[in-house]
Amino acid sequence: MNKKIGKQSMLFPSGAYLRGRGTVVGKKEGEGPLADCFDLILQDDMYGEKSWEKAESKMLKEAMMRAVQRAGLSKEDIDVMLSGDLLNQLMSSSFMARDLHIPFLGLYGACSTMTESLVLGCMLIDGGFAQNILAGASSHFCTAERQFRMPVEHGNQRPPSAQWTATAAGSVVVGCRPSPGIPAIRATAATIGKVIDPGISDANQMGAAMAPAAVDTLLNHLEDTGRAIDYYDLVVTGDLGFIGKDIMTDLLIDAGLPAARVLERYDDCGTMLFSKEQDVHGGGSGCGQSTGGRADVGSGCGCSAAVFAGSLMRKLETGKMKRLLLISTGAMLSTISPFQGESIPGIAHAVALEVE
Amino acid sequence: MNKKIGKQSMLFPSGAYLRGRGTVVGKKEGEGPLADCFDLILQDDMYGEKSWEKAESKMLKEAMMRAVQRAGLSKEDIDVMLSGDLLNQLMSSSFMARDLHIPFLGLYGACSTMTESLVLGCMLIDGGFAQNILAGASSHFCTAERQFRMPVEHGNQRPPSAQWTATAAGSVVVGCRPSPGIPAIRATAATIGKVIDPGISDANQMGAAMAPAAVDTLLNHLEDTGRAIDYYDLVVTGDLGFIGKDIMTDLLIDAGLPAARVLERYDDCGTMLFSKEQDVHGGGSGCGQSTGGRADVGSGCGCSAAVFAGSLMRKLETGKMKRLLLISTGAMLSTISPFQGESIPGIAHAVALEVE
Numbered sequence: 001m002n003k004k005i006g007k008q009s010m011l012f013p014s015g016a017y018l019r020g021r022g023t024v025v026g027k028k029e030g031e032g033p034l035a036d037c038f039d040l041i042l043q044d045d046m047y048g049e050k051s052w053e054k055a056e057s058k059m060l061k062e063a064m065m066r067a068v069q070r071a072g073l074s075k076e077d078i079d080v081m082l083s084g085d086l087l088n089q090l091m092s093s094s095f096m097a098r099d100l101h102i103p104f105l106g107l108y109g110a111c112s113t114m115t116e117s118l119v120l121g122c123m124l125i126d127g128g129f130a131q132n133i134l135a136g137a138s139s140h141f142c143t144a145e146r147q148f149r150m151p152v153e154h155g156n157q158r159p160p161s162a163q164w165t166a167t168a169a170g171s172v173v174v175g176c177r178p179s180p181g182i183p184a185i186r187a188t189a190a191t192i193g194k195v196i197d198p199g200i201s202d203a204n205q206m207g208a209a210m211a212p213a214a215v216d217t218l219l220n221h222l223e224d225t226g227r228a229i230d231y232y233d234l235v236v237t238g239d240l241g242f243i244g245k246d247i248m249t250d251l252l253i254d255a256g257l258p259a260a261r262v263l264e265r266y267d268d269c270g271t272m273l274f275s276k277e278q279d280v281h282g283g284g285s286g287c288g289q290s291t292g293g294r295a296d297v298g299s300g301c302g303c304s305a306a307v308f309a310g311s312l313m314r315k316l317e318t319g320k321m322k323r324l325l326l327i328s329t330g331a332m333l334s335t336i337s338p339f340q341g342e343s344i345p346g347i348a349h350a351v352a353l354e355v356e
Numbered sequence: 357m358n359k360k361i362g363k364q365s366m367l368f369p370s371g372a373y374l375r376g377r378g379t380v381v382g383k384k385e386g387e388g389p390l391a392d393c394f395d396l397i398l399q400d401d402m403y404g405e406k407s408w409e410k411a412e413s414k415m416l417k418e419a420m421m422r423a424v425q426r427a428g429l430s431k432e433d434i435d436v437m438l439s440g441d442l443l444n445q446l447m448s449s450s451f452m453a454r455d456l457h458i459p460f461l462g463l464y465g466a467c468s469t470m471t472e473s474l475v476l477g478c479m480l481i482d483g484g485f486a487q488n489i490l491a492g493a494s495s496h497f498c499t500a501e502r503q504f505r506m507p508v509e510h511g512n513q514r515p516p517s518a519q520w521t522a523t524a525a526g527s528v529v530v531g532c533r534p535s536p537g538i539p540a541i542r543a544t545a546a547t548i549g550k551v552i553d554p555g556i557s558d559a560n561q562m563g564a565a566m567a568p569a570a571v572d573t574l575l576n577h578l579e580d581t582g583r584a585i586d587y588y589d590l591v592v593t594g595d596l597g598f599i600g601k602d603i604m605t606d607l608l609i610d611a612g613l614p615a616a617r618v619l620e621r622y623d624d625c626g627t628m629l630f631s632k633e634q635d636v637h638g639g640g641s642g643c644g645q646s647t648g649g650r651a652d653v654g655s656g657c658g659c660s661a662a663v664f665a666g667s668l669m670r671k672l673e674t675g676k677m678k679r680l681l682l683i684s685t686g687a688m689l690s691t692i693s694p695f696q697g698e699s700i701p702g703i704a705h706a707v708a709l710e711v712e
Contacts, residue, residue, distance in 0.1 A: 001370075003484040004435065008459045010485040014357075051696050079360065080548055088444040089690035090464050094551060098688070098701040103364045103548035105472060105705075106464040106688075108446050116461060120476060127483025128359040129366040192436055192459035195450060332454070332462075334445035340407050345454040347462075 003126070006224025008217075009191040016122035017178040018185040018316075018353065019132070020071025021309040022063040026141065026167025029298070029306070032274045037310035039066045045142065045167050056085065056140035056169070057092040061099055063169040064134050067309070071132070071173040072180070078102050078173070079130035082121050084113035085138045085301050086165075087147060088335070092138050102134070110330030111210075111239050112193070113137040114170060114305040115349040118326070119190040121174045122351065126187075128176075136171035137328075139300030148203070148335060162204045163241045163299035166273055170305030172313070184356040185316045190349070191221035195332060197345035203338060206299060207244020207270075210329040213346035214240065215251045217327055221350045230261050233321045236312065237348070238304035238328035239270035241297040269307035273298035304328040316355050324353045359482070362580025364573075365547040372478035372543040374528055374672075374709065375488070375535040376427025377665040378419040382497065382523025385654070385662070388630045393666035395422045401498065401523050412441065412496035412525070413448040415658075417455055419525040420490050423665070427488070427529040428536070434458050434529070435486035438477050440469035441494045441657050442521075443503060444691070448494050458490070466686030467566075467595050468549070469493040470526060470661040471705040474682070475546040477530045478707065482543075484532075492527030493684075495656030504559070504691060518560045519597045519655035522629055526661030528669070540712040541672045546705070547577035551688060553701035559694060562655060563600020563626075566685040569702035570596065571607045573683055577706045586617050589677045592668065593704070594660035594684035595626035597653040625663035629654035660684040672711050680709045 003010050023038045030041030040062060047055040060083065068075060081100065084107040085092040097104035109116040117135035124130040142152050144165040150156045178184035196213040214237045222229060229235060229252075240248055245268040252266070253259045274297065298307075308326055315321040327350040333342070359366050379394045386397030396418060403411040416439065424431060437456065440463040441448040453460035465472040473491035480486040498508050500521040506512045534540035552569040570593045578585065585591060585608075596604055601624040608622070609615045630653065654663075664682055671677040683706040689698070 001484045004486055008435075053690075053692065053696060079364075084464065086445075087690065088692070089442075089466065089688065091690040091693055094688035094690070094701060094703075095693070095698065097551040097703075098553050101550055103550050104703065105476065105548060106703075108440065108462040108464045110445065120461065123479055123483055123485050127479055127485070128357045129479050129483070130360055192461060194457055194459050195453040197454050332445065332450035334409075334443060334447040334450070336409065336444070337447055337451070340409060342451065345450060347450075347453075347460065349461075 008220045009189055009224035011189050012122050012126035012187050014126045015176060016125040016174050016187040018172055018313065019175045019179040020067040020173035021313045022066025022070065022171045023306045023310040024059040024063045024169045025306050029166055029168050029273060032278060034273060034311045037314055038306065052140055052142040053087060053091050056138055056143050057095040059169040060092050060136060060138040061096040063171040064100065064136055067134060067171040067173045073132060075100065075102065077132050078134050079132055080105060080124060081134040082107055082117040083136040084108050086144050109347060110332055111299060111301050112328040112330030112347050112349050113301045114308060115326055115328035115351050118351045119192065119349050122187040122190060125174050125176050132173055132175040134171060134173055137301040137305040138169035139165050139302035141165045141167045144300060159204045161243050163206060163239065163270060163297045165300040166298040166303040166306065168302030168306035170302060170309035172309050183317050186354055186356055187351055188354050189225050189352040191217055191224060193217040193348045195345045195347050197343055199343045201338065201343045203333065206331050207240040208247055209331050209344040210346035211240055211244045211247040211251060214248055214327050214329045214348040217348040217350050219255055229257055229265055232265060232323045232325045235266045235325045237268045239299035240268045240329055241270045241299065245271055269304040270298045272307055273303055316353060322355045326351050364576045365545055365580035367545050368478050368482035368543050370482045371532060372481040372530050373534040374541040374669065375531045376423040376529040377669045378422025378426065378527045379662045379666040380415040380419045380525045381662055385522055385524050385629060388634060390629060390663065390667045393670055394662065408496055408498040409443060409447050412494050412499050413451045415525040416448050416492060416494040417452040419527040420456060420492055423490060423527040423529045429488060429529065431456065431458065433488050434490050435488055436461060436480060437490040438463055438473040439492040440464050442500050465703060466688055467655060467657050468684040468686030468703050468705050469657045470664060471682055471684035471707050474707045475548060475705050478543040478546060481530050481532050488529055488531040490527060490529055493657040493661040494525035495521050495658035497521045497523045500656060515560045517599050519562060519595065519626060519653045521656040522654040522659040522662065524658030524662035526658060526665035528665050539673050542710055542712055543707055544710050545581055545708040547573050547580060549573040549704045551701045551703050553699055555699045557699045559689065562687050563596040564603055565687050565700040566702035567596055567600045567603040567607060570604055570683050570685045570704040573704040573706050575611055585613055585621055588621060588679045588681045591622045591681045593624045595655035596624045596685055597626045597655065601627055625660040626654045628663055629659055672709060678711045682707050682709065
């Protein structure tokens, strides 16, 4: 049965249902406007562990288990787990998978990992290869800072375009049938993105580096599926931040999308996670996008993972939204590629979620 | 349609055919016993680039393009590309994907990445989500050494159990029909592995760290599919090396598999890539498993990728083998996890390939 549609997209006609969701966030994220959406807000970002890396791994594990619990399932019902994070060799995910002892597929798509895991997870379910899967992603401000930028203790100053890597983990159970008592949220389509390099080499301009990839994925998604942007109540990118969101908006309007619809329907998770008062500069990130320091824009793997599994899925469950297109965005720079003169390529994958 | 079988396995009844293959290896690998199996042997492992990382990325790109070419396809026929490597943030794969401009899913399974990409690629095809995909993996001795161990120039001495990260890239095209003129090699089943930690903390004992995961995956595969080990002409692990291969053999016999069959049917890619005269210590690796120095055992992402796409697939094509179970094996240590007192967990995924 052909489920490929257009150039880069696919449909899930057999049914891939979002059955459960789990989120764990850090203290700062728990002080933001989405505080009441998260399952667990840490009071100490060390989470009782001896290193930030172990804390991040524990956050992801807890988010996974909360999702399983909310789905009314047990660990044994999960056939496959798909996840990733920003750490070298997926340290958070690998050790989480060791502890949970569920068949595991490690993914790396920088901050696009949440949709990468969802897209592949939906294929496993819709294709009949599994009955229930777990998809997730995580990031931690302190692990990302010291790996990608400066020792946190250094307290270096950052430019206004810098984003704040979210300390957050989000996880979703996808299954071949909906959970009883929860409205049936179904993944109906997905679009796999290309790596696109707009030539930006400033790691404090992640939004600008990723926006062209998000635009490309969205335009391909709409063309492949024959949908207009207002098919969706909300089209949301992962962690472009305020600057990247403006660039994306401009590029979409330049590409011929109706300006009013774009302004009305498009938003970015990185701009939702923190309030202006929290002052994160460019927006939240969390899979390698931020630079620490001030904080009103989030980034990182965990940003779109937690905003989606915490806030957006709840809006779908409670009927405040019927159709959502989630486009997590990743910056594929490595810890050494900038030193070798490489610019920062971006990638974005999209998944369409609809209430039945 | 339910394609899940047993606990961790799945079948591909609709058809996922291996249509083309491409391999690029380094100078040392090209002096080994499999030299005539590879498409391109580099005379200089810099491959005309300014850094080893860029050289590895170019090797993977070339292997991908050779696979497409051998399948009688063009780049535009490929719907999705799945690959990974050992470098932080998948530097080789990300920049390869930027250059090829094909929808991309980045994977990290350490040296198990070749089977991870094959398993997911076969699901995309068999599930009807794509018509042709590219699966691949790469490693490079010099990039892995300096990331995981010591500066290469340091020339530090290594223990006899150390393996040699292969400078190698391998790639396969999987499609929904076989290529004309090439015998139809079909992926019939796959098993997704769990992360298993035998508690080994010595990074020069990678074979021992990964063998229990490979044993677990193989035993689950046989149980899930109801096949005996002699269903396969060859069961081959990725890069356990001589020591890991001995451990695996012992564990399989301990688990009740007939000793004669195990000794007759089981082998390891890491022990095939180099000759004893090349003196690599423990065996070939290539996705983070080796330690440089002497060389007669390979390791690394590229080890099982190139041995499979170079030698083993040719044996299937030429009728020397009918049924193969490929089990790439990965060690999920990170560059910092050992410093935080963590042991080295292993993982292994299996894919069954049969000539029709």
